[in-house]
Amino acid sequence: MKSKSVFTTACLLVAAHVFSKGAVAQDTIKVGVLHSLSGTMAISETTLKDTILMMIDAQNKKGGLLGKKLEPVVVDPASNWPLFAEKAAQLLEKDKVAVVFGCWTSVSRKSVLPVFEKDNGLLFYPVQYEGEESSKNVIYTGAAPNQQAIPAVDYLMKEVGVKRWVLEGTDYVYPRTTNKILEAYLKLKGVKPEDISINYTPFGNSDWQTRVAAIKKFGSAGKKTAVVSTINGDANVPFYKELGNQKISAEDIPVVAFSVGEEELSGVDTKPLVGELAAWNYFESISTPANKAFISQWHAFIKNPKRTTNDPMEAHYIGFNLWVKAVQKAKTTDVTKVIAALPGLETPNLTGGVAKVLPNHHITKPVYIGEVKADGQFNVVWKSAGEVPGDAWSDYLPGSKDIEADWVTLNCGNYNKVTKKCSGQNYK
Amino acid sequence: MKRLLRGAQWLLPLLALWAVLPATAQSPNDATFLSTLGELREASYSDKENIVERLSQSGHPSGRAVLTALLEDRLYFRNSDQKVFIVKTAGEDPLSLIDPLTLKSAGSTAADQLTQIGTNNGLRRVLRMALAHFGLASPDASVRLDAVREMMQSLDEPTVALLRHQMAVEKDSSVKKEIATGLALAALDGTDTKARLQAIATLKDSVSQDVRNRLALLLDKSPDGGFVETNEQVRRAAATAVASIDRSRAFYSGIETLFFGLSLGSVLVLIAMGLAITFGVMGVINMAHGELMMLGAYTTYLVQVAMPGHIGISILAAIPAAFIIAGLTGVLMERTIIRFLYGRPLETLLATFGVSLILQQSVRSIFSALNRSVVTPDWMSGSLRLNDALAITYNRLYIVIFTLIVFAVVMLVLRRTRIGLDIRAVSQNRAMAKAMGIRTEWVDAMTFGLGSGIAGVAGVALSQLTNVGPNLGQAYIIDSFLVVVFGGVGNLWGSLIGGMSMGIFNKLLEPYAGAVLAKIFVLVALILFIQIRPRGLFPPAGRASEDK
Numbered sequence: 005m006k007s008k009s010v011f012t013t014a015c016l017l018v019a020a021h022v023f024s025k026g027a028v029a030q031d032t033i034k035v036g037v038l039h040s041l042s043g044t045m046a047i048s049e050t051t052l053k054d055t056i057l058m059m060i061d062a063q064n065k066k067g068g069l070l071g072k073k074l075e076p077v078v079v080d081p082a083s084n085w086p087l088f089a090e091k092a093a094q095l096l097e098k099d100k101v102a103v104v105f106g107c108w109t110s111v112s113r114k115s116v117l118p119v120f121e122k123d124n125g126l127l128f129y130p131v132q133y134e135g136e137e138s139s140k141n142v143i144y145t146g147a148a149p150n151q152q153a154i155p156a157v158d159y160l161m162k163e164v165g166v167k168r169w170v171l172e173g174t175d176y177v178y179p180r181t182t183n184k185i186l187e188a189y190l191k192l193k194g195v196k197p198e199d200i201s202i203n204y205t206p207f208g209n210s211d212w213q214t215r216v217a218a219i220k221k222f223g224s225a226g227k228k229t230a231v232v233s234t235i236n237g238d239a240n241v242p243f244y245k246e247l248g249n250q251k252i253s254a255e256d257i258p259v260v261a262f263s264v265g266e267e268e269l270s271g272v273d274t275k276p277l278v279g280e281l282a283a284w285n286y287f288e289s290i291s292t293p294a295n296k297a298f299i300s301q302w303h304a305f306i307k308n309p310k311r312t313t314n315d316p317m318e319a320h321y322i323g324f325n326l327w328v329k330a331v332q333k334a335k336t337t338d339v340t341k342v343i344a345a346l347p348g349l350e351t352p353n354l355t356g357g358v359a360k361v362l363p364n365h366h367i368t369k370p371v372y373i374g375e376v377k378a379d380g381q382f383n384v385v386w387k388s389a390g391e392v393p394g395d396a397w398s399d400y401l402p403g404s405k406d407i408e409a410d411w412v413t414l415n416c417g418n419y420n421k422v423t424k425k426c427s428g429q430n431y432k
Numbered sequence: 433m434k435r436l437l438r439g440a441q442w443l444l445p446l447l448a449l450w451a452v453l454p455a456t457a458q459s460p461n462d463a464t465f466l467s468t469l470g471e472l473r474e475a476s477y478s479d480k481e482n483i484v485e486r487l488s489q490s491g492h493p494s495g496r497a498v499l500t501a502l503l504e505d506r507l508y509f510r511n512s513d514q515k516v517f518i519v520k521t522a523g524e525d526p527l528s529l530i531d532p533l534t535l536k537s538a539g540s541t542a543a544d545q546l547t548q549i550g551t552n553n554g555l556r557r558v559l560r561m562a563l564a565h566f567g568l569a570s571p572d573a574s575v576r577l578d579a580v581r582e583m584m585q586s587l588d589e590p591t592v593a594l595l596r597h598q599m600a601v602e603k604d605s606s607v608k609k610e611i612a613t614g615l616a617l618a619a620l621d622g623t624d625t626k627a628r629l630q631a632i633a634t635l636k637d638s639v640s641q642d643v644r645n646r647l648a649l650l651l652d653k654s655p656d657g658g659f660v661e662t663n664e665q666v667r668r669a670a671a672t673a674v675a676s677i678d679r680s681r682a683f684y685s686g687i688e689t690l691f692f693g694l695s696l697g698s699v700l701v702l703i704a705m706g707l708a709i710t711f712g713v714m715g716v717i718n719m720a721h722g723e724l725m726m727l728g729a730y731t732t733y734l735v736q737v738a739m740p741g742h743i744g745i746s747i748l749a750a751i752p753a754a755f756i757i758a759g760l761t762g763v764l765m766e767r768t769i770i771r772f773l774y775g776r777p778l779e780t781l782l783a784t785f786g787v788s789l790i791l792q793q794s795v796r797s798i799f800s801a802l803n804r805s806v807v808t809p810d811w812m813s814g815s816l817r818l819n820d821a822l823a824i825t826y827n828r829l830y831i832v833i834f835t836l837i838v839f840a841v842v843m844l845v846l847r848r849t850r851i852g853l854d855i856r857a858v859s860q861n862r863a864m865a866k867a868m869g870i871r872t873e874w875v876d877a878m879t880f881g882l883g884s885g886i887a888g889v890a891g892v893a894l895s896q897l898t899n900v901g902p903n904l905g906q907a908y909i910i911d912s913f914l915v916v917v918f919g920g921v922g923n924l925w926g927s928l929i930g931g932m933s934m935g936i937f938n939k940l941l942e943p944y945a946g947a948v949l950a951k952i953f954v955l956v957a958l959i960l961f962i963q964i965r966p967r968g969l970f971p972p973a974g975r976a977s978e979d980k
Contacts, residue, residue: 042793044903046801164554175948205947208907210898211699213692213828214942217685224641226649238803238899245808245897249815249825255557273807279553375552378505379523385477385552 032075033068033337035060036095038106038116038127043083048237048316049108051267052130053078055317056105058305059324069331077101085115092116096123102337103128103327105320110134110178117142126339128327130319132262132284134181138396138409138417141339143326143346144366145319145359147285148394149185153232155371156260156283157186159386160230161193164258167227168199170219172235172243175204179234182262186232188400199227209239212246220250223257231259240264241272248276255279260373266312269380277376281385285369286318286355289381295354312380322359322367325351347412357391364409364417366394462533465492469516469532472502472549473509480551481558488562496566498532503559507532508546517546561586565594573604580607584614584642592618613638617646628666636673639684640820644677684821689939695828697935698835699897702890703908704915704927705842709883710762711913712922713859714876716770717781720788721912722905724884727761728754728891729900730795733804744809747892754888761791762884766877774876788905796902803901812896831893838889839928845882846924855879859922918958920968930969934958 037056039049060074068074077099081088088107095101096119103126107113110133120127120141132147160166171186173179183202190200201222205215223229235243240261247259260281266288269277288299298321303309327342329349334341350360353369360368368391374382397407397418406422408414416426468490471483484502487495501507501518508527509516517538518530525543530536551559560582567579580598583591592615599611616631635643650661650670661667703725710718732750739746765787773780812830815823846852854875857865866872894904919930934954941950965971 042796042801046796047803047901050801203946206951208898208903209947210907211696213695213825214689214939215947217688217692218943221641224645226642226645238901238903241803241899242897245813245827246825249813249827250823251815255553255560258553267802270802270805272803273805276813279556281553383550383552 032073033070033331034075034077034099034101036099036101036104036106037076037078038081038088038091038095038104039108040083040112041078041080044238045083045108045112048267051311051314052105052108052316052320054306055302055320056324058302059321061305062301063324063328069328070335070337081112085109085111088112088115089119092119092125092127093123096120096125102126102331102339103342105130105323107131108316111176113142124339126327126343128320128323130316130323132315134178135185135396135398136181136401136404138364138366138411140343140365140411140417142365143323143361144394144396145323145326146316147369147371148366148396149182149398150395151285151369151371151392152262152283153182153186154189154400155388155392156262156281156373157189157232159283159373160232160258160260160281163386164230165228166230166258167195168223168225168229169195169201170222170229170231171200171202172215172219172231172233173202173204174207174209174234174236174239176207176236179204179236182234183232185398185400188398188402192400205235205239207236207239209235210242212243216243216246216250216252219247219257220252223252229257231257233259233261234263235261236263237268240268244272244277244280253279254281254375265314265316266381267314269376270310270312272380274376274378274380278378280376281373282376282382283371283373284315284382285371286315286353287372287374287382287384288313289374289377290355290372290384292354292356294352294356298354318354322351322353326359326361326367343411359391360393362393363412364394364396365411366396368393461490461492465490465494466516466533469498470514472507472516473514473547477552477555480555484555484558484562488565494532494535496563497535499559499563499566501532502549502551503556503563505548505551507549509549510541511545511547516549519546565591568594568598573607576602576604576607577610580610580614584610584617587614587618613640613643617643620646620650625663625666628663629669632666632669632673636676638820639677639680639822641681643820644674644681647674647677681821684819688822689943690936691824691828693936693939694932695832695935696939697932698832699893700911700915700935701928701931702831702835702838702893703887704912704919704931705838705924706883706885706887706890707912708916708919708922708924708927709842709886710880711916712924712927713855714879714883715777715921716774716880717777717784718770718883719781719785719909720765720791720905721884721887722907722909723788723791724758724762724887724905725891725894725908726795726900726902726905727758727791728888729806729895729904730799730804730891731757731888732892732895733806733900736806743807744811747809747812747896750892750895751889754892755885756888758888758891759881759885762887763877763881765884766880770880771873771876792902792905799902801902803899806895806900808896827896831896834893838886839924842882842886843924851875851878851882855882914955914958917962918968920970923968923970926968926970 037053039053040046041050041053057076060076063069064073077095079091079095081091092104095104105128107116107129108131113129116127117139121139125141127142128145129142130145132152135148169190171183173183187200187202203215219231258281260283262283264282265284299313302313303311326346326349329351330342330345331337334345346361347363348361350358353359355370357370362368370391371388372384373386374384377383396409397404399405406420408419408421409417410419419426468483468486472480475483484499488499497518498507506519506522507516508519516532518532520528520530526540527543527546528540529538531538564579564582567575570576583595595611595614599608599615602608602611612634616634619627619631622628632647635647647670650667651674652660654660659667707718707721710716710721731754732747735750735753736743736746769783769787770780773783808827812827815825816829817823846855854870857870858872858875862872898904915927915931915934918934919926938950938954941953945953
């Protein structure tokens, strides 16, 4: 009896191998991971790939999903934006993955968007971004501007009493759009145009002498001044160093950053940064049982107790759990049905709250403001009352305040409330 | 007031409790101090500011130590009995405790048994201000100077009284001058016209932005169109003073821009110098030049890791180490790849580009894609304050000096040593040099090694300015080629002057055009220049240039 079953299994295995590869694939659910593992973005995105692998590993140990094991399909788009689209097409058309977790920069997301819409794929995008977008095929688990930038500015205005603003950014789409929203918001709050200074520097800028001297000058007009920084990753280190060297402390002119997290600080001498602010929806230092468990799970998986966790990792944690719940609810991995199942689903986040998928494919997130401590972690100095729902279209930009995204009742990503028209996926 | 009452309510039983404990003989002052300290545990940040205020005014002998500890994140309370302690050095485990009252050692406790009393920016500001009052009594003149500067941020009546008192006993002239400025600023708020005019006269020679802002306030108009300041005499004096301060500030800001330009220029010269040798003298287009700088920067990191207790010296030790490592890599490249490709520039370009990718990926495999943290030694951070309007950052200053030293050394090697003579001979006429018995192959390897070694040394400097990561080289390779082409291929002086002028031109434009446009303008200007003078600023003269 026993030998017979072994024989049958062997036959089945051989048959599976000989006749079709698809037969094996039937037993697993493929999960695509689309993160750069080489090139400039590798520094940030490799961690996210590992996060998803960890989540898949844990899910498989729990018995997989719908009785099947999850199988990761990892591709490397190499920080090359057109390659992102190619690799996305490969994942969706050749590997037939059920879901993709991926992208970091907005330009990579814009690059894969047409592919996901054409092939009806499902993408979980884990990074804070500039908003002004809502696709049927994307779930935005990172923060929209109203979940990060606007609360940070509110904090500085109300709690710190800031009257003068420097909006300092790297020259690309995320800082430019965010600053446009912030400028409109500040003007709405009665800040005079001469009290706002907006500047852009190139990617990887390392000579900040002139800019920091200009900030110092702008900030010495007798009114409390703050810098809202959308400076991209790497360029931050020389920026903060220069601030320190020119003796501008966080107590005089605080800098609030939207792209500086624990991971970025791990490669930095944090002494000159103490007191600088960052706005995120998650900090590693927030002490909750769920977060502690997540951190120790991460350390065990990556086999390095010194690795930090960060906000986009939490977004992937939430995104993965949401997808698992949606698949369980829909009882299939069919993309159309999973997308239909997603809005309204809830899953606990790592900081003691609940992440809920909204009809506009964004989620609810708490907002935290933290001050950098000498050990590279953040000391939370402010948190929002409850979770803030993500708003796809900013209420402060003249072009987008009438636009609404709703994939449940309206079935449209950019519905104009005034003209009552849905103008397709792309908003111009 | 209500809170104070509530505080007093539970203060009394506590006092009674201490009275029956003769072992810890505490004065009532101690008890108040301790209970105020205890409030820090639960208070919100704004309440903490009040508590700090009270602690600093308590006059308790441990006040200063406690406030300093709070500022430096060294104030904790023990979870088991809620007692507040100062911690000797943060970041240890177990933490050694100091009693906040007696300032004597109080044993040690595991770090997870203690909770830190946190601070935020606002609170740290208040703390610094409170500590400034203590700093005024310091025997160190520079501490007193910092204290006075801190106190000038908020000139309330007790502060002014304190400054006036200090003025009488102060001996150091620079501190005295600063106090005089502070007192003059305070005098502006007075009613006596003569005293105010005198204050303006004192302030006229200042170059501080704060003073200028304060004086400019006197010229403001109120919303109804009239002047805020009614005394016309005072207004006129203030207007002259503001104009005079603005003039001197504009002068110093010009000097500052010039220095910014020189420092950017010296970075350009430093990164281009190695290339000026490999590309300029040997004619090899080395696309891996940036990666050799990256190797130098990683060497700095490794040297720092190897000598953790001596960050200050590690940077100096890294210079020869980086030279050797990058130099050896260069020699290896030359011996294994480049020597087979002499005279075929396109293939050299592709091969060295391949080498650059290999170097990048191997660094990524060994050290991970994450940036490495290179610590800036204390002697390189901060700035040299020349006056209120002009301060020069140390790291930039040292890099300007370092560039000039490296340049002088390279010049000496090329002009005054045997190997330098060989290098020049081979670059001028290879066949003739060979006929004279020079081992040209060996000289080629040494030249390439020298150029690569200098790239490594540049990497040490870059590790202080930018991120040490696998992509470090890519950010600088274009700039270094630009400098060499602009300066004139094969001419080190050309690279020096070319790099410096590019730096200054860039920095002069930046305040008007912004960083992005300034870079574009420099590039366009360079293209136009090359159209007019294809061989750069200082074209190589003589026969050598003709057969290239």
